[in-house]
Amino acid sequence: MRLSAQDSLSSNKIDLVDVGRSFLKGHRSTRVDTVAQKIGKLHISALPVAGYTLQTGFAGVLSSNFAFYTSEHSQANLSSVLTSITYSQYKQIIFPIQANIWTKGNKYNIQTDWRYLKYPSLTYGLGGNTNSDSGYNIDYGYLRLHQAILRSITRDLYVGIGLDLDYFWNIRETDPPAGKPTDFEQYGLTKTEQSAGVSLHLQYDDRRNPINPVGGTYFNVVYRPNFTFLGSDNNWQSLVVDWRKFIPLPGGARHNVLAIWSYDWFTVGGGKPPYLLLPSTGWDPYSNTARGYIQGRYRGRNMLYLESEYRFGLTANGLLGGVVFANAQSFSEMATGQFTYIQPGYGLGLRISLNKFSRTNLCIDYGWGTHGSGGFFVNLGEVF
Numbered sequence: 103m104r105l106s107a108q109d110s111l112s113s114n115k116i117d118l119v120d121v122g123r124s125f126l127k128g129h130r131s132t133r134v135d136t137v138a139q140k141i142g143k144l145h146i147s148a149l150p151v152a153g154y155t156l157q158t159g160f161a162g163v164l165s166s167n168f169a170f171y172t173s174e175h176s177q178a179n180l181s182s183v184l185t186s187i188t189y190s191q192y193k194q195i196i197f198p199i200q201a202n203i204w205t206k207g208n209k210y211n212i213q214t215d216w217r218y219l220k221y222p223s224l225t226y227g228l229g230g231n232t233n234s235d236s237g238y239n240i241d242y243g244y245l246r247l248h249q250a251i252l253r254s255i256t257r258d259l260y261v262g263i264g265l266d267l268d269y270f271w272n273i274r275e276t277d278p279p280a281g282k283p284t285d286f287e288q289y290g291l292t293k294t295e296q297s298a299g300v301s302l303h304l305q306y307d308d309r310r311n312p313i314n315p316v317g318g319t320y321f322n323v324v325y326r327p328n329f330t331f332l333g334s335d336n337n338w339q340s341l342v343v344d345w346r347k348f349i350p351l352p353g354g355a356r357h358n359v360l361a362i363w364s365y366d367w368f369t370v371g372g373g374k375p376p377y378l379l380l381p382s383t384g385w386d387p388y389s390n391t392a393r394g395y396i397q398g399r400y401r402g403r404n405m406l407y408l409e410s411e412y413r414f415g416l417t418a419n420g421l422l423g424g425v426v427f428a429n430a431q432s433f434s435e436m437a438t439g440q441f442t443y444i445q446p447g448y449g450l451g452l453r454i455s456l457n458k459f460s461r462t463n464l465c466i467d468y469g470w471g472t473h474g475s476g477g478f479f480v481n482l483g484e485v486f
Contacts, residue, residue: 115420117455118464145169145460149482156396156477157223157384159191165482169313169460172206179204179211180311180460184483195220200387202312211260211305215248215387222276225398227285228380230433230443232400234473240286242273242378250303258308264301266326267333270294270378286377295376296335299328309348313483314461316357320346328373338373342366344386346486357423359413363486365391369403381405383431390485392431394447394469394476402433406441411485413453423453423463427485447471449479456482 116132124130148166155161165186171178181203188196198217205212221244224237250264271294278284284291302325309318322344328334343366351358367381381404384390384397391407392399409429416422428448432441451467465481479485 114418115455115458117421117458119457121421143170145457145462147457147460147462147482149456149464151480153480154478155480157389157398158188158194158196161188161190161194163188163480167313167457167460167462167482169457169462172204173208175207177208177310179208179307179309180313182313182460182483186482192222193220194222208258209254211252211254211262211307213248213250213252213264213303215246217244217246219244219246223398224396225286226400228289228401228436230400230402230431230435230441230445234475236279237396238278238284239276240274241276243271244378245269248301250301252303252305258306260303260305260307262303262305264303264324266297266299266301266328268295268297268376268379270296270376273378289377290374291377295378296333297328297338297376297379298332298334299326300332301326311461314463315346315348315361315484316359317348317350319348320344325370328375335376336374338369338375339371340375340379341368341370353415357413357415361411361413361484361486363407363409363411365405365407365409367405367407375403377401381433388481388485390479390481392429392445392447392471393427393449393467393479393485394429394471395431395445396475396477399471399475400431400433400445402436403439404434404441406432409486413484416453420458421455423455425451425453425465425467427451427467427469445472447475451479 120132146168150164152162168183170181183201185199196219201214203212222241225240226232226237247267250262252260252262254260273293304323306321309315309320324342327339330337345364347362349360380401382401383392383395383399411425411427413425416424430444430446432444435442447469449467449469453463456462456464462483467479470476
């Protein structure tokens with residue numbers, strides 16, 4: 103579902119750039135983009151900010167989003183490049199480059215997920231019901247290089263192949279509990295972990311703006327076998343099924359939307375993934391699953407996840423919006439393989455328009471989970 107030209111170009115819509123221009127000029131100054139879909143025209147959203155999340159503590163972040171079209175026809179998909187640099191209270195360094203590029207006529211979809219992390223963080227062990235006081239600190243460096251190219255086989259349906267490398271080094275537990283081996287140690291703690299494999303992709307995507315969809319469906323299946331002959335420590339396989347549905351609701355230009363997300367992540371076959379690549383809370387590609395919980399809160403061989411979010415406008419000019427959301431996660435138990443526990447989360451958030459032409463929002467959410475879990479979550483662009 104594509105925004106109408108009238109909505110995209112409406113002078114009644116404002117964003118933070120318009121607010122700043124109006125303040126500096128002393129009168130209302132609203133940008134109008136008369137060539138919103140011109141090939142190669144960049145819509146840039148940048149945000150230097152000091153913030154706080156459960157995973158990072160207080161952090162300084164410089165985040166930017168670049169959005170553009172490679173075709174001018176009405177069904178062209180919006181391409182985007184998202185990058186940021188973060189330095190946190192816990193001495194974490196986080197530097198991702200994530201791109202979703204559509205070639206002319208949506209013939210090819212080029213997907214990039216590169217990142218570097220220096221990542222002191224918490225782990226809570228294995229299983230879907232670990233104690234909230236069982237967390238302890240680990241530290242490691244992480245290089246992730248995932249690259250895929252998909253080709254259209256019919257309208258909005260794509261197949262493709264990728265190459266995936268994950269390398270962890272200087273892995274160590276900094277304050278493990280005394281008196282007994284940790285789950286990490288029992289699973290297999292080593293100084294380095296490496297996985298390398300190919301990935302096979304099947305994708306359906308009729309969203310025209312993946313940054314902030316107002317309608318449409320996204321369905322993506324990724325099967326990844328990892329091989330020792332490519333450099334992987336072990337032969338193992340994973341399967342990820344990612345489904346999202348966006349249902350426009352009454353509300354006119356305020357863009358009220360019901361969004362639904364299912365993210366299911368499985369270890370298939372008899373292989374043994376590295377501990378740090380097991381399915382885990384908040385370790386989807388954009389680290390967005392399970393608002394209400396710290397990243398890595400639960401971990402296991404298999405993960406089931408479901409979330410629903412209601413998005414609504416707060417102001418007619420599009421500057422402010424809000425969301426309410428609820429989610430549920432479940433992880434298989436290591437001993438039985440069964441999904442025994444369900445951990446729910448819920449919350450609400452504020453949306454501030456940063457770029458009205460690409461519909462990029464600053465997203466500030468507060469989520470609650472079980473066992474007293476809760477905290478702020480900040481995104482440039484919608485959570486899903």
